Amino acid sequence: MEKIQQQLMKIRGLLDLRIFRVLLFLVLGLILYASMFTNVKPEKMDLRLFSIANQTVRSPVTISDKESTEKKREEAEDSVQDVYYMKKETNENRVDLITSIFDAASEVKKELQDQVNASTGTAQGQEGGNAGSTPSDKEIVDKMKGKLTEEVTRSISDSVLLALVSSSKEELSVAKDVTITAINTVMNRRIPADEVENSKRLVEEELKLTSMSSQLKAAVIELGRYAVVQNEFFDLEATQELREQAKESVEPAKILQGQIIVEENQLISREVFRQLELVGLTDNQQSTLPFIGLALLVMVMVIALYYYFHELKVSGDMKQNYLLLFSIIFILSIVMLKGISLLQQFEFSDLGYLFPAAMAAMLIKILVDDRLAILTTIILALCGTILFSENITSSLNVNIGIYIICSGLASIMFLSKQNQRMKILQAGMFVSLVNIIIIFALLFINNGHYNAKEYTFYFGGAFTSGIIAAILTIGLLPFFEAGFGILSTMRLIELSNPNHPLLRKILTEAPGTYHHSIMVANLAESACEAIGANGLLARVGCYYHDIGKTKRPQFFIENQMNIENPHDRLPPQTSKNIIVAHAIDGAELLRQYKMPKEIVDIAEQHHGTTLLKFFYHKAKQNGNEVREEDYRYPGPKAQNKEIAIIGIADSVEAAVRSMQHPNPEQIESLVKSIIADRLQDGQLNECDLTLKEMEIISNTLCETLKGIFHSRIEYPEITKQKVKQA
Template structure:
């Protein structure tokens, strides 16, 4: 029962820790992101009545199709399509053939008459034929359709006409008839076709005697030859309907200008765009909330990864929140002075965020945040049009930030930020120019220089602000950056000078431990610079009583020989905590303080313990153990091992390779079996690499040397 209760309490503590280190910070960021971007998706609604004047210019917040207007436009377009008719060429040929038949028949009758004579009559005609006889003869040889439709008077007049005039009339009538019929004659325009031929005949040079029968004959010849085609008409109407472009109200398009009267059509457009309906505004807000949730989920995931490797503390959490607020706030401020025709987002110093994050945390987190900041930037610079994203701004912000990450190669040099700023400048200019060229618009040299200047200003401000804010994060939030570590490693630091002057043996020992621990840390991917600087300060507590530690006992007797083992142990055990107190007093980073406190863990002072046991068989082992805590980080654990190894190997008279291997293995196994490495994230595989690296480093330091011959005295 007690074990279950302890597990329950432990689980509650873990949840509380997770809430404070991850969930609460990302929730704060989520609320901030939402408040900054909500007006970019939330549409303002208006209380407007029809037939009143607009008090301000109103733009559409969305792109939406006006379906009613599209239907009306389609209906008008379809109605404007004329009916399609199929012209019968057979009918055209038939009517022309009828006319030709009439004239040919008349010519034939005349030919028959000329060939006949009173002395030799033929079977068809005897002697000279009168006009009536010719008409009767024509009716015998002409097609029934002609004889039924053409009256005898027309034939009589044609027979009476001179052959020359009749031939000219035939030519004129047939050419006019073809022209009319080829263009198509419908029922409703038969008369117009006849009138057309009549006009051609009327204004010709033909004699009046031939004109009248030709006009009458045209009334017979002109018939309907253009018939309504249902399929062609329907296809034409479908094509016309499909060619109609939808009537769309574009996002950002002006619907009503200030002072303009709200007509019924404008009122419907405002309603369609959702500017009169408050209920529709909730949907973009919900979409924004979902996007913000995804963003903070990614940030929370990355923070949780840092928390698992003990790389997340209050300072780093605060820095993530503050950097995000600074970057997003800068975007928002610039967006508030941006007008639709300008591209002021080019001047936003967005790279400041990734430059600081890479310095204070790590490169992976900087890359993740650069993507998320770019997404937020595309929303902030969307012109407050719900559902729209400014892709240009997002792409520009992404490349600008990635340039900062890529070109910031040496995070141990403060001037590296300025060098990275040069790289950011180049990428900014390239990105600005690619957008200008992709727009397919002509820009003057002055405009190109102005926009490029925005990119240069962005890079310059990013570098300057990053350099200016970095000390604040390092000192104000207690974040230990590589630059801060390098400054702490300077021999001019007061505490390091104190070690050097008051306990030179300890100083030399610390330098040796620093060399070993840095190399071992870099092999397993831990922070080698932190291990080096931590090693420099780990024994600062020995300066309280330097002569009680063997490395500082030069030409003096050992004071432990004249005091009780219990007192000796107390002096020795106090040095990590004396050192931690001194480090706190001088406001050194907590990582350095923790290394000083943890570098002995809860190990046993075996020498004094067994010495006391010789006279006191009831001695308690706990009285001769360091209070701890045990090493909590990889760096502290490696320094714990290197501290003991360096002292042990230095005590050897002849440190051969075999002896070094034996001592290192003995100390590593002792720390492992004693449970001193149980609370640090060091794995057995990493411990094996550390073991091998320490041995190689020690063999290089204590390699065998040539014994030079001594000069004999004369």
């Protein structure tokens, strides 16, 4: 492990240089590109017209098939029947025309009768001459033609006109009714152009059944046939509209990604070859577009990671530590992702659901922070969509992407509070549950039909993924913590175990210091949590902050029980050196035990460069020439909030413990004066505490101290004696 740590230290040293950091990101980009290269590389296949396909070929892309779309639209347009409309006014006009002809015949008949009557009367008045002459057929016809239009007279024979006028009034009335009825009956039906002759015959057949003279029957039959005309006409506008609607209703034809174009051992016909050409599988020159697309995607991923680390608000050493740690976890995840995806070549489909997607998320969440864990999960999901493309080049498996994102986010959410090892196993169970729900949700959304064996496989894969992620996280966590010296929450919990050798050393060699450390830990933890700092780090740091006192425990007042204070016999300079040494000795001892840097910093910095006022003033009272700098701790000053709060809590606890029966007012006054003194002395200048946070810290410390040093009931003397006897 030491050799590994040394190698990691060398690499971290290189990462201090910007060129090596950029080089590391380039390496990550190359690893990403190489892992997905074969999944976007178009396959070279022997696909010739009229040859037999030696394998099943699927479309690598989704593309519109314009030729098929146009063909379907033409078929839809041709399937639309012509629209015809019935012109009802035609029926009315033809009936009115025939009615007019009969009316004209009645008028001519009346006029001729009047003419005959007039002629008869005139003849009788002249010498009892002959009766009036009867009009000739030509005269009758001419009179009828004068009543009708030229078009009608051209279409109707003279015999019809003569027969109508020659009939009696009663016969003419019956003939008119019969003819109009027959015409109405036939013309109320649709009569297209090719049915006109049949409709004429229908009128003729109906009029033949009537009982009238043969001459009149022939006339009305001719009139009936003349009256029947086409009343159904082609509606060009409506037909065009329907054809347009039919064309628009046709969905654009598409060849979908993953769609089978030709089956194995199937003939590559012209239509199949056209589709293969359309998706680019017959192009002998390999397209560079998939490689450009992959390069752009990888570039976005790497830039996102670079921006995150560039904006990360931590020290330079910690940033390089995090970068190297992330790189190892990320590369390990990509290798696992690629390894599982390669098994698809052996016809094992859907193995991507076995990938422990939550492992990287949990490790980075615990060792770094939530934001990087979320970003890593998103990048792994994008990689998964390409790597698990089910042997379909240039395709994306969106289901796997959704699965990885949900799995990773579930683990991050579950580990939001406590990160104990048992919590990781619980997180794995939670992730397994989420995985199962997500897989079945995707299966049901896709409306797939699966048997019990397949459902069992999906269930087992989802469950196994979460458990393996938890096991790998628990197994790899100690390696990363030890190798990178990272102080995780779980490491802090382990360091807080009272059985730790250093804590047992304090307890046995300096019990007063141990009790003091516990009290300071309570104060510092509550103050840190009040302002959002790391309360657990403050507590554990307090346990070890005075470890240096174990070297000379009797020189510190909390360990001086029933003994004389040795400082009373020592010069102030010597006493100062002994007291100041506990911070230096403590840091040295912690380094020997390879304690985390954060704990060492607390032991070294919790006093900052404060002045040992008691010994300073004692030296001045002795009449010696003393400098204030000679009676200060060597520092450095507190570099973060937790150390600053521990220093304040350390002073406050010691000061309050030295008071006889402190009341709340005295406690508040003392706390505020100590904080003010620290501010005025510049001890808080190098940490990022704000004045508002200082006020919160003051109030929190006062509340905690009031709870510790609350007033107690004074027992009566008799009770005291009983207590002593007991």
